[in-house]
Amino acid sequence: MASPARCRLNSSRPGSQLGPRLGCGPGWQTGSMTMTSQHRLSRFSHHLWLTVTLFVALAIAFVFYVRSEKQIDRANDLRHQSFLLADELRQSSDDLTRMARTYVVTGDPVYARRYQDILDIREGKQPRPEDYQNIYWDLALADGQPPYPANAQTIPLLELMRQAGFTDQEFQKLAEAKASSDALTATEFAAMQLVKDTGPEAEAHRAQARLMLYDSRYHQAKAAIMRPIAEFYRLVDQRTLDAVHTAATRALIFRWLFIGFGLVVLGMLWQVYTVLRDTLGGSVDTVYAQIAQIGAGDLSPAMPIKAGLEHTVLGWLSATQAKLIAMNRQRQQAEEALRVSEARIHMKLDSILSPDGDLGVLELADVLDVRAIQTLLNQLFDLTQIAVGILDLDGRVLVATGWQDICVNFHRAHPQTCRNCVESDTLLSRGVEPGTFKIYRCKNQMYDMATPIIVGGRHLGNVFLGQFFFDDEPPNRERFRTQARHYGFSEEDYLAALDRAPRWSREKVNTAMTFYTQFAHLFSTVSYSNLQLAQSVAERETLLNALQDSEEALHRSLAEMQRHHTQMVVLNRMNDLLLSCETQVEAYEVIASSAGALFVGCSGGLAIREATAQNLRVVATWGHERTLPATFLSDACWALRRGEPYEVADPPHSIHCQHFTTPPAYAYLCVPLTVRGETFGLLQVSAATDLTGEAFHEWRTLILKVSGSIKLALSNLKLREALREQAIHDALTGLFNRRYLDEALPRELRRCQRTGESLAVAMLDLDHFKGFNDTFGHEAGDAILRAVSELLWRSSRAGDLAFRYGGEELTLILFGITADHAQIRLDSLRQAIAQLRLLHHGNELPAITVSIGVVVAGTWEMDAPALLGRADAALYQAKTQGRNRVVVAPVS
Structure with a gap:
């Protein structure tokens, strides 16, 4: 039967013999290398200092030569x-x-x-x-x-x-x-x-x-x-x-001294170079390359060193590289062994804790509390003086008490007798039924007894009681004497150890072995029950964790659905409000309010391209931080340059746009608002926290969905405004048309009645315009109409309205003006029209005059057609009076 003490003794003896040799060899070698290096360095230092001294003397000679x-x-x-x-x-x-x-x-x-x-x-x-x-x-x-x-x-x-x-x-x-x-x-x-x-x-x-x-x-x-x-x-x-x-x-003397010292210095420099090369073991480039290779961690096979260069810098570097290679190989082997050990431990833990674990991979050491059992058996040995051991099927001793000297000092000390012990513990103990024990004589002629340890139906090891003789069966001393001679033991010491081996009665052996058989059975049962309990607990914990994960996933799903529902409600409400907006300013307010609710905690803005194609103006912002300046160039945004969304998930390590008021700290997304190939704006949203993975993807998807709604709504508004402008403006002159006059005049009359503000209506007619068209053509007539219309716009005050009534007739609505002031202003306008000089196809057109009839409405007048009729009558009167004049209609 194996013994820990015997194993320790057996393993320590080779080490004790080899230890001094291993210890002395490297120490002597290191000392020799140190002495050689010191000799080489002292020789190099001697030559170097001598060269420096000669160089100083050379400098002194040169100074005296120059002074001469x-x-x-x-x-x-x-x-x-x-x-x-x-x-x-x-x-x-x-x-x-x-x-x-x-x-x-x-x-x-x-x-x-x-x-x-x-x-x-x-x-x-x-x-x-x-x-x-x-x-x-x-x-x-x-x-x-x-x-x-x-x-x-x-x-x-x-x-x-x-x-x-x-x-x-x-x-x-x-x-x-x-x-x-x-x-x-x-x-x-x-x-x-x-x-x-x-x-x-x-x-x-x-x-x-x-x-x-x-x-x-x-x-x-x-x-x-x-x-x-x-x-x-x-x-x-x-x-x-x-x-x-x-x-x-x-x-001359100092010149020759300078030349002489120069030649000596050159010779000494060559000596220093030679000594340095001998010290380094090669050129400086070779040594540098070797140091760089080691410093870079390149542990390829060490560079071969020529004979005689072992004690140079290059030789020491090669030796160091060889040691590093060996250390790296040992480290890799240790890492591999550790990896295998960790895999084995994980496999055993999985077999114990996993409900579906395979208990067949477990060994006896995995289910045995060695320290507790060792303490218990030590106390039992103090009471009974019966040696007991627990070994696995490979013969490894896990627990042992009371080993005898004949085993420790002899049987386990010799290789052959040690193999006899191991074979007895592993081979002769086989085939024992659970709950029984077997008595046998080991190959070293001593009695052992074994009873199996069965866990989960598997035989993991044995409980041994051995190293004894029966008291009614004396040992054969001659056989042991022969063994001593055969294996080279001291015959006297070997027989003395034999005499100290215990002699037990068969009754004592049966009683002790019956106890340990029951002990082994109890240990087997308890260990298996503990393993089953551990698996049951692990299975329960797995189920509880799965249930908890399922509940958390359900809560997350519900929260996600609620968040998506809220976003959809806000998005639908924004779309409904945008459809109801009459102007783009109203739409900007709706977008700012809705974006603040959709992108909680985020900041951003909406920018619209101005009349100049290179500038954008911010029309809506939201969030705690203003991320965009009031205006910026389109080239400052990568999204506008590329014509597609530009996203930045990690600003410190990415190229970001130049239109930010402060550098962005978190993710942001710029989306160009493009409809039918025309980009008219930009939507920019900045996150307030780090967004990664699925969260960033959902955030990006929501921004793109919102940008789609915004660009369609703003595009429709622009289209509606363009159609409205076309519907109320005259295409030739750019003035409001007759349709808008019929709509605007009654509205302005009602407003003036509420506010008490005066209002004047003037009808203008270009004199002899039909003859002008007949003489110079309709293109020249159109040019005259455009020029007069432009003059009307320039001459009108803010709030005044100008219309093309029809043909060559124009209408003006003037606010806050009396009849006298209206006549003065209109007469100035008449004179300005008369002074117009236009070129058409390189020819100057004749001057144009205009007749004007004006009427000032009283606050009680609400009949727009009647008011226009009075203004037209005043115009007719101006025509009959000779044209090119202003006539004010009397108050009704």
Whole structure:
């Protein structure tokens, strides 16, 4: 008989032997990989830092090289600046000579002033021009303006030389030249002073002055100025050459240092690349592709690694990928096992709880409360010291107490003897009738007894009482000794365990087994009853749930029918009201009221296309939120663009129309109102909550049904209004016709009688119109009638009515007017008609005149035909008086 304790011991021993090896292998390998990676990384870091250091040295060498080159440029710049200052001293001396000689020759005082300007600039008394060397004083004299700006710098030339950083010897040469030039100015001043004399000896003085500026002493003085300047040039050239040579030598040294460091850096970069490639195990692109493949979850077979690259980044990535593949395979296997286990559990639960469940799929563990039975048998073992076990038909131990050492330490510890135990528990225990028990000797030569557990007519397992000997039948020690030798047991320990096995009397065994037989029968009966009860309860709950679902479905159906009935009542009432509407404004009010009742909680509006085909005007709205602006373009609505309903079930993730005042949060539907290919409006409805599935479909169906009723009703109203307009208007002139006059005049007379408002009726007749038609044709006559009619409309006040009485006769009804005012207004109208100038087929038509007869009705007059007769009589009087005039009929 099997034992949990023996099973645990048997399963733990291989693990205990293999555990240290499994534990040591990966640990040593990980440590080796870590050491290798640290070595590679430290080598890479060493080369990298060395490269960075060399790069810094390269940068420093480059900086010093550039500075050396800059020193050469600075030396040349200083030489150029020195020459400019020396040239300015030479140039100022030459300019002084030229100004003095020119003044002596010409006597022009401008040259004397310029002479003084040159001295003042050189002494720092006047501002210096920015480019003195480019100043030509003869040109400066031409315009009389000084050659320098007013805000120029004032500094002596000698101070500029001192600031230029000349050597003492160089500065001494320039100072010597400056002193000689200053000494020469005394001679030049004396010569210019002689020229200023205007006495009888002026010519002699002028000749003497010229001689002073051109004799040998003057030229020697000029030479005394130029000699130090020339020596200064030589000294500056020598100093500049020395500085340039020193800087060039230093630049060459740093240039070669820069080239050398550059070559070393290139070599180190190659070393860094080599070390990085060795560390990565391949190119950067290869490593990136491998990381991207792993990061994207692509666990295809790991990339093969060449020998020697196992401890590189690429090798570690490949090893990681292999581990991930193994883990993924284990996960898939675990998921599959879990799926199978869940399916098995669901199948067993269905077999227990479903009224039609198959109990044949249940196992003993499914109907046995292992913990409760184990506790009960443990307490029973404490009283009786009789070992008991409950096993299923596969030999799995579910409940066990009192296992003996000979089984735990020996029979279950050896593979062959363990198989003997399992075969004894599964094969030798077969064929036992319910309510009985069987005693047999197991294949390991110990006694066992078994009684079956039957649930619902199925044999699910057995109750065992075993691992004992009868007290009147001593065991064959030699046979057990032979078993010990055969299986490699310790003979002494094995026989000692045999001696500790219990010896029971046959009476005790029969008594115990009778009890456990009854226990097994009781367990079988109770378990089956519980299963039947569970199925009955489940069946009852299923029926109750079905009944409850049926009642809820019935209530939903009744509520749905009531809602549909309410909608149909409102829809039919709306259709009846729309049929009774006289104007479209009345229809808009009915639609707004009915839509609010039909679409509860929703918002929407009705928009009608205006005279301009691109604009729509909102004429009716309903709901708590105004979804449409007062007017909008037809292109703003997808339904109007496409010519078919446009529905949006999920606005945040859909393209919605642009005519909403605020972006829609819930579903909406736009339906164009189209009849006979003409779209004249739009019906828009927005939901106030989320609508999905059947609810959205029903909502959409109702909107389409309502839109169908609305467009037919509005189309009929438009048609009726168009027919009415045609019935009361004259087709040629657009004025109201005689029929409408007969209808309107009596109505207006009654209204004026109620309100006390005055009313005047005027009859107009175009003079000589028949002759006009005969001369120019009926098309020209029609053009005249249209032009006069248009003038009547423009001249009439709001509320006045104009009619075509017949032929060329027209009628006006004027409200709130006296006879005098009526005559004034009508006379103005007569003059306006006479001034009409019309072109017909490119020819100007002659002027047309009109005769007018007007009558003002008293508040007591209600006879419309009589009133028209009086107006016609006044018209006849105007005709007889010469036409083209207004005649007011006397008050009746």
